[in-house]
Amino acid sequence: MARAHQSGQSTFRAILPEDIEWKAFPAFPPEARLAVVVGHPTKPGPYVIRVKAPGGTILMPHQHPEDRIYTVMSGVFYIGLGEKFDGDKVQAYPPGSVIVLPGNTPHFHWAKSGEYVTQVTAIGPLGLEYIDHHDDPRGQAAPNKATLDPVSHRTIPGLAG
Numbered sequence: 001m002a003r004a005h006q007s008g009q010s011t012f013r014a015i016l017p018e019d020i021e022w023k024a025f026p027a028f029p030p031e032a033r034l035a036v037v038v039g040h041p042t043k044p045g046p047y048v049i050r051v052k053a054p055g056g057t058i059l060m061p062h063q064h065p066e067d068r069i070y071t072v073m074s075g076v077f078y079i080g081l082g083e084k085f086d087g088d089k090v091q092a093y094p095p096g097s098v099i100v101l102p103g104n105t106p107h108f109h110w111a112k113s114g115e116y117v118t119q120v121t122a123i124g125p126l127g128l129e130y131i132d133h134h135d136d137p138r139g140q141a142a143p144n145k146a147t148l149d150p151v152s153h154r155t156i157p158g159l160a161g
């Protein structure tokens with residue numbers, strides 16, 4: 001019996017590094033970028049995204065409802081567990097490392113030693129909730145403005161671009 005293909009996976013294709021389109025993501029600090037590689041993160045089903053954070057970038061404590069597998073593509077990925085940012089508690093993972101992060105695990109990232117790129121594999125829909133809502137870049141935008149979510153391509157009211 002033949003299996004049904006996942007969305008976007010019914011034909012052979014390759015995604016080359018130069019074809020990856022990096023975009024701002026409202027839930028990230030403005031200098032960080034996200035690229036959708038495979039799938040549709042806003043929908044149920046498997047997806048692959050990449051996250052690029054320039055040196056010094058911090059993603060404050062947050063959690064995702066979905067289980068995630070991070071693969072470090074380049075740079076050193078620093079991640080710590082907990083509801084409060086503590087630079088002394090981050091662990092360094094070099095390129096090629098794989099990190100399994102169970103859903104709803106509070107954690108934080110820091111591009112402590114320079115830019116990193118991670119690849120995230122998960123089952124959507126993607127979710128991201130900051131532990132302290134004051135850390136959420138989506139809540140720091142000017143009121144009554146809207147922005148385009150680069151993942152879902154939907155206009156989100158209340159966010160500045």
